[in-house]
Each structure stands twice: as C-alpha cells, then as structure tokens.
C-alpha cells in the first residue's frame with residue numbers, strides 16, 4: 001500500500017526524516033513515536049503535501065507529489081485541521097464529495113455530526129475534529145489517512161471512531177498517527193515507531209504491545 005525507500009526530508013539543518021525505508025501493506029497501520037520524531041513529516045509526504053528532499057515513495061502505486069489521480073483514492077485528515085471559517089460543514093464536505101463521490105449526510109450520521117449547517121468558525125475543537133474525520137471518510141476512499149484520530153474527542157466519540165475503523169477495515173485501508181494508541185489497538189494490524197527521523201521498530205500489533213508499553217513507561221520514568 002505504501003512503499004518508501006531511503007526517504008529523507010530536511011528543513012534547513014533539521015533532519016525531520018533521515019532515511020526511512022518501509023513497506024506498509026494494506027490493513028490498519030498505526031504510526032507512533034515521540035514529539036518531533038518525524039511522524040507528521042512522513043504522513044505529509046505520503047499525503048502529497050511535502051515533496052521529499054530525496055528518496056522514493058509510492059502510495060497505492062502512485063507518486064503522491066505528482067499524481068493528481070491519487071487524491072481521488074485517498075482521504076486525509078490533518079491535525080490540526082485547516083478549514084475556511086465562513087463556510088458550513090456541509091459546504092466543506094460537498095467539496096470532497098464532488099471529486100470523490102459519497103454523501104455528506106451519510107458520513108455525518110456515522111460520526112454523530114448534527115451541526116453540518118453551522119459555519120465552521122462556530123465549531124469547538126471536537127466538532128472540528130469530527131468534520132475533519134468526515135472529510136477523510138466521505139466517498140469511501142481506498143486509503144484513509146488520519147493524523148490523531150482520537151484527539152479532542154469525548155469518550156463517546158472516541159468509541160464511535162474505533163467502531164467505524166472496525167467496520168470499514170474490511171474494505172478500506174488506514175494509516176493512522178496517534179499518541180492515544182491504547183483504544184486503537186483492538187482494530188490495528190501493524191505498528192510503526194518513528195523517532196529521530198528514522199523507523200526504529202515495526203511489527204504486527206501482537207508483537208508490538210510490549211514495545212509500546214515500554215515506550216510509554218520509558219517516557220514517564222525519563223522525566
């Protein structure tokens with residue numbers, strides 16, 4: 001689904017990604033790692049937002065930076081999400097539905113969104129997160145990429161998102177970045193740890209539970 005080879009992204013002297021080689025198969029894939037480790041940079045290259053400094057990436061067989069067709073097959077939710085303030089949630093989702101298909105009302109119902117006709121500038125952070133998730137899901141894309149799917153959500157909404165992934169994983173692939181990884185583990189297939197601009201661990205979720213627990217307790221004991 002995603003293949004990267006010696007992928008690098010430098011911002012001046014900052015080596016945000018410093019040679020990542022990875023093959024991410026279909027399924028539900030979770031990227032974790034410390035703040036500033038390079039997760040979002042990898043995500044943005046995979047989403048076609050950043051051009052790599054060097055190296056190669058293919059997502060669903062396409063070059064995300066160059067291939068316009070790519071955007072019809074992939075739904076993306078960034079964190080933080082950027083929206084134009086004066087449009088309504090419905091108008092925003094209609095833009096995505098226009099080129100990817102799908103129905104804004106259906107995806108809104110799935111996420112428990114009952115505020116589609118209000119202007120986005122009136123939304124709370126949790127409402128913005130839900131709209132951003134809806135934007136990634138509308139039109140049933142082949143790959144759904146979500147940066148922080150559970151951030152800013154209440155417990156009910158978190159449970160709903162986990163259930164949505166559980167249902168959709170039969171026909172859709174996911175690439176997730178999440179600091180809140182524990183609720184996601186039951187629906188995740190594989191975990192990747194990016195730190196210091198490098199891929200430092202990867203594996204099936206069953207093998208990675210211990211690695212995750214160690215990372216978590218290390219980050220507490222080192223403070």
Ligand SMILES: Nc1ncnc2c1ncn2[C@@H]1O[C@H](COP(=O)(O)OP(=O)(O)OP(=O)(O)O)[C@@H](O)[C@H]1O
Pocket residue numbers: 011014015016033034035036037038039040041042
């Ligand atoms: N647009 C940018 N310009 C300059 N430096 C950047 C830019 N984006 C990221 N960086 C730097 O690249 C490094 C990796 O950042 P990145 O956002 O990829 O990390 P992350 O793992 O997603 O972190 P977090 O968990 O805090 O979101 C950091 O040192 C960051 O300061």
